[in-house]
């Protein structure tokens with residue numbers, strides 16, 4: 159699997175935690191980490207000079223890989239009142255048609271696309287565990303193993319988050335037929351985590367877990383899992399994505415979903431609240447203080463008509479956030495960050511919402527998503543810093559917009575005026591995975607994926 163080994167990189171421009179630096183020499187260690195960084199250096203013999211500005215690759219904190227196969231196929235109008243809930247019926251149809259080979263092929267294609275979009279790592283929120291009628295595979299971890307394989311094949315870093323899912327709504331409502339492939343009781347779920355822990359460790363992948371939502375688990379089930387899970391990694395949960403969820407939560411408990419979560423669960427830096435779209439001022443302030451990451455998926459939230467996260471106030475209060483691609487109607491850093499800012503502008507009818515006076519919006523939101531993404535996937539360090547994993551993006555220095563830009567203009571051009579094609583090369587853990595816009599297994603991955611799409615037609 160080792161491709162293009164490198165020991166020392168030289169970048170004319172590199173985005174360090176302190177900002178853009180020039181003539182930067184970066185030494186890598188044998189495990190794919192950053193051993194040293196020196197600025198204002200002459201290029202030395204044996205250095206590999208990168209072909210454009212060097213930035214950190216971001217972690218994508220939220221993915222349901224199989225949904226990439228249906229992206230773009232839920233855009234036919236129904237009753238005139240289409241919503242997340244009608245989209246979900248289309249998603250359940252896809253679930254009923256895919257087998258483990260298909261899921262691995264879809265995930266490999268998706269992870270390759272994510273690499274090309276500027277992500278070096280993905281947190282896979284994995285709830286498709288069983289066959290269409292709910293029967294477990296002979297190895298109950300089969301679907302998880304396919305995700306681990308797809309990440310290994312493509313070389314993207316993985317935080318695997320098996321998802322606990324048991325109910326259709328608040329208060330332990332019995333699941334419906336479409337949800338059968340997702341279901342566990344706590345004991346079987348804990349056994350899945352036990353089985354996956356050594357495999358992830360051997361692969362250099364991180365294991366956390368998720369509770370699908372407050373709809374899908376009772377408080378007792380959540381507490382059992384929290385107490386007994388043999389996993390120290392991140393904990394993710396979908397919360398307050400839809401106003402209907404807020405109404406159902408109020409009807410069930412008298413409390414809103416984020417309010418309930420913060421009251422009843424030990425939410426801290428280990429947690430990632432996916433979406434958290436619908437917040438009162440008090441919920442927003444409490445979430446910001448908790449140290450948890452808000453996992454925002456702006457393209458999916460726009461596609462599903464979810465709503466707009468209150469990012470201006472939340473960031474001003476020190477809240478942490480990162481970005482995910484969720485249903486994968488978009489797969490790039492640029493598209494998600496651009497939509498994050500644009501949602502705020504459209505709501506407020508003002509420009510440049512997420513940066514302070516004089517600051518670059520591109521740099522501000524890139525830096526926030528870098529730090530929040532790393533935390534949400536369980537990494538202790540982020541960015542181009544000694545001790546961090548060597549996950550880099552090389553922007554195309556031959557692109558005139560990039561060639562003529564300096565400092566944070568590079569990020570603002572990439573994120574607001576260009577797109578995924580700006581990403582030329584991508585390194586993960588010290589190895590090049592994308593070179594000049596291509597993955598070394600591109601043809602094989604595309605062929606397998608095309609077969610799946612033909613089957614789903």
Ligand SMILES: [Zn+2]
Nearest residue numbers: 220222396484
């Ligand atoms: Zn999701």
